[in-house]
Amino acid sequence: MKARKMSFIIALVVLSLIVSACGNSGGGNQNKGGMDMGNKDMGNMDMGNSQSGSDAGSAGEVTAVASNWKWELSQTEFKVGETVTFSVQSKEGVHGFSIEGTDINQQIAPGETKTVTWTPDKAGEYTIACSVACGAGHNDMVQKITVSE
Numbered sequence: 001m002k003a004r005k006m007s008f009i010i011a012l013v014v015l016s017l018i019v020s021a022c023g024n025s026g027g028g029n030q031n032k033g034g035m036d037m038g039n040k041d042m043g044n045m046d047m048g049n050s051q052s053g054s055d056a057g058s059a060g061e062v063t064a065v066a067s068n069w070k071w072e073l074s075q076t077e078f079k080v081g082e083t084v085t086f087s088v089q090s091k092e093g094v095h096g097f098s099i100e101g102t103d104i105n106q107q108i109a110p111g112e113t114k115t116v117t118w119t120p121d122k123a124g125e126y127t128i129a130c131s132v133a134c135g136a137g138h139n140d141m142v143q144k145i146t147v148s149e
Contacts, residue, residue: 064088064116064128066095066108069137071128076145080123086116095141096131105131120147 063074064086078084088097090108097116098105106116120126130141 061085061087064097065091066093066097066130066141067091068093069130069135069141071130071141071143073128073143073145076143078120078145078147080120080147080149083117083119086118088114088116093134094132095134096129098129098131099145100127100129102126107132123147123149 062084063072065072066089068091086097088106088108090110090112092110094107094109096105096107097114099118102118104116104118106114108114124147126145126147128143128145130138134141
């Protein structure tokens with residue numbers, strides 16, 4: 001009987017750790033400070049320009065912010081052969097930045113900023129997904145990006 005009770009307690013602790021791994025479970029739409037992509041001044045951000053000589057081959061830096069069960073990207077359309085540098089941050093919880101169909105997979109914790117560089121070699125729609133089980137909305141934590149010729 002004691003072994004059964006202990007197994008139940010351990011299972012509850014493990015379950016609570018999994019659910020809370022993404023920060024608070026109060027809802028993914030709460031704004032807790034940090035970057036507000038809607039009000040971000042994009043005028044000073046270098047997004048690159050494949051038409052200009054000095055920026056040819058580079059799409060520039062793209063900000064990717066993870067929060068409870070969503071990604072916010074400053075740009076979602078790219079060109080084949082242009083190098084994209086993602087500046088990946090987490091507002092809350094531990095997440096994994098992965099681009100499905102590639103070997104890109106970077107874990108990010110709150111307060112960290114990590115750089116991920118990618119040069120798409122074929123056109124199509126790609127999915128950025130969270131690769132760390134981050135709670136109840138983990139499966140919905142995806143962002144589509146488009147790569148064109």
